[in-house]
Amino acid sequence: MDWDKLRIFHAVADAGSLTHAGDVLHLSQSAVSRQVRSLEESLNVTLFHRHARGLILTEQGELLFDATKSMVKRLETTAARIRDSEDGVFGELRVTTATGFGTLWLAPRLPKLYAKYPGLKIHLMLEERVLDLPMREADVAIRMKEPNQADLIRRRLMNIRMRLYATPEYLAQAGPIDVIEDFSQHRLICQNTAAAQVAAGASLTQKILAYDIPSLLTVNNYFGVLQGVLSHLGIGVLPDYLTEDFPNLVRVLPEIESGEVPVFLAYPEELRTSKRVAAFRDFVTEEIFAYRKQQRELEEVKA
The missing domain is CATH 3.40.190.10 (Periplasmic binding protein-like II)
Known part of the structure; x- marks a missing residue:
């Protein structure tokens, strides 16, 4: 299949409108419409139901949109790996964790990470919903239970009560x-x-x-x-x-x-070589080590 046509189809399906997709792609509405029609003809299927209020994917369109979403996620991952510098750590890093842990433990420690890597752009997503890391809803997760998704690198950080x-x-x-x-x-x-x-x-x-x-x-x-x-x-x-x-x-x-509540850090296998992920992983590990050391010292004082 022609990648240009798939790229345009994905933009239309994502926007739900030929006009909005054209704005994103910097193409005219008629050019977008021609490419979508050409893709439908090549596949011999109808991909959209056309209504006055916009476009709705057909069953076949939904199947193709699922495929293009996976392709886009893979491309984003590849682009992120390409952007990783051999000598520096910079760029966007999407981190998801629970609201309490992210607000009370992680956020107060981030100044140390930014001081070391000022070029980082961290997008902190605090919610109880478990985001899909293999589908790149986030790059790194810190969760209060062991992740069960496939193709993840996971590390147990600590236990809390x-x-x-x-x-x-x-x-x-x-x-x-x-x-x-x-x-x-x-x-x-x-x-x-x-x-x-x-x-x-x-x-x-x-x-x-x-x-x-x-x-x-x-x-x-x-x-x-x-x-x-x-x-x-x-x-x-x-x-x-x-x-x-x-x-x-x-x-x-x-x-x-x-x-005991286990705390795990996890990220997709495909981000194993990402320097942004490695920097964040090492930072969190060091902070956990310091926390554990302090807890041991407090227990020794009490004893």
Whole structure:
């Protein structure tokens, strides 16, 4: 098949309009229409239903659009690898991770990465939905469980646990909490158990909510939970990695915690040689190593 015709078909299918596709391709509407018609004739199929409100792909058009999307993703990957310099790290890097981890752990550390590689252009995508790395919805992912997609390079970074934290100011005002039954005198701040989150966090929250808790604040991400705790509103269910950046938080009921939550870094096999990906991977690994070292030192001091 003629690549030029496929490229124009892809632009039309993506835009849903001959006019908009022409604007993207810098071609006239009539030129775009001729190329699409020529492709349909060569395949002996109809690729679009034409309506006054725009173009809708036929079943055959959907099949071809799926194929051209894969081709475009592959070309983007190849272009990214070509753009990688042998001597420097620059260009766009799309990183996806959960909202809480990206906001509370990753973003505060990025100045160090930018200081080392000022030419990087990081697009940070914070959401609970797992993006498709092989289809290049993102270049690198940090997730709270092992990725199960094929053709991925993955590395286990660390394990975290969900624990209970409060500020000294809140505890001074509301009083101590020595056993879980004391929650009857305290406010719990947590994610709603139906909200997207790590299963271990939801399980811990369900366990606590089984007790008499008269006052409750639920937020749909851990950043909001943290802000509630820092505002002295109550006791929050939070990931333990926050103790590095918020050392004034007081852990309460230390016998209560979630099971271990693994944190994985993953990227597509085809980006194995990408210098941008390697720079980000090494940066995160170094930061995790520093975090683990600090945690060990704190445990030794406590012992």
